[in-house]
Amino acid sequence: MTTVETGNKNTGRIFIKGLRIALVLIIAGAIAAVLIKMRPHPTRRTVVNPVTLVETIKAHKTSQNMIIRAYGTVRSGENLSLTAEVRGRIVEMSPDFEEGIYFPKGAFLMRIDPSSYSLNVDRFRTEIKRLDAEVVRISQERKNLQASLIIVEEDLGLVKAEYERNQALAKRKVVSQTLLDQTQQRWLTSRQKAQEIENSLALIKPRINLLKAQRQSVLVQMKEAQLDLERTEIRAPFECRMAKKLAETGQYVTAGTKLAHLYNVGIMEVEVHIPPQDIVWLHFDSGGSVNLKGDPPARARVIFSAAGQKIHWQGFVSRTKGQMEETTRTLPVIIEIKDGHPGTGHPLMPGMFVTVEIVGKRVDDLYLLPREAVHEDNSVYVVDDGKVHIKSVKIFRRVDNQLYVKEGIEEGDQIITRFPGVATEGMKVRIKPKSDQTGASG
Structure with a gap:
């Protein structure tokens, strides 16, 4: 009897609880329906597809000398072991007779007893x-x-x-x-x-x-x-710098005694190695030697970089070695610099690691484009009448961040240099004004 009564009580409680939940849901639904009916209706607008803003450059044909870039270490074009030609005791020596000191041609170095x-x-x-x-x-x-x-x-x-x-x-x-x-x-x-x-x-x-x-x-x-x-009086044989000192005042020397090692600062050299793909741009004469009388001549610029600064010297291609390097398959080329003292006053010294830019043959009818303007499939985006046209181009030569293009575009084409995403043929774009492009690039 007690068990039956307890079961009836539990059943009544569950029923009442379910009734309450249903009542809450009905009230919430009614409130939501009222709110939906009372909300303001949105204004209907027409959707317009945005036009992409792009930066362009105008394609112009140009003639360019092919610049061949290589690297090498500076050395002197003339080295000399200064030796005594007579015997005797060194009785006088220049106070500047020290390693690293510069001497003009004819400068006094030392004197052997002349008595x-x-x-x-x-x-x-x-x-x-x-x-x-x-x-x-x-x-x-x-x-x-x-x-x-x-x-x-x-x-x-x-x-x-x-x-x-x-x-x-x-x-x-x-x-x-x-x-x-x-x-x-x-x-x-x-x-x-x-x-x-x-x-x-x-x-x-x-x-x-x-x-x-x-x-x-x-x-x-x-x-x-x-x-x-x-x-008995020894002077600098040419414009030089002392690399090594080998004698002192009071020392007795004989003919042939080494006194110092000097190098000519007026003639410096850099040996660089030119890869096969760049050899074709050098000027050669009929005998296979570098043609110094080419048009233009085989000029070169030597650049030393340090502490964020660059120092330049003018040189020229003096000669090439007789054969290609067997290990690297490159052509050794000797660059000669006549004046090792640029306007900055910093001397060109042996041991400097430098960049050499050789002015090679001149090529006509080229388009010079920034690397970012040409895509991986060798295509460019050309804007014509506000629409994108995709053109395939023939890459003539790649140099740093620039490309020389020979075929595929025409004079005056507007080439997109920067495009946010992937363009499609006929896609509408708008060219950014030049003033905005300059500001963006700066």
């Missing part, structure tokens, strides 16, 4: 003066002999005439034989004296020639001594 070399020059100079004096003395001797010969020849003529007269008188027994013999003796003596003078005169020229030969020999020795004296 003994100066004495040698003086000794040979004195010997030359002695020989010159001897030539003068012999020349005067010739004049004296010539004068004596005239007198002797006159005396010889008189004695001969007297002898011939006495001979005639002796035949007639007018003079004695003794007087005739005495006259003959004087004539023979005069003849002998004249002969001796003539012999002495004949030897004058060989004697003078011998002295002149001796003088020439001594002169050569003196010039060698003067050269040795000049070699």
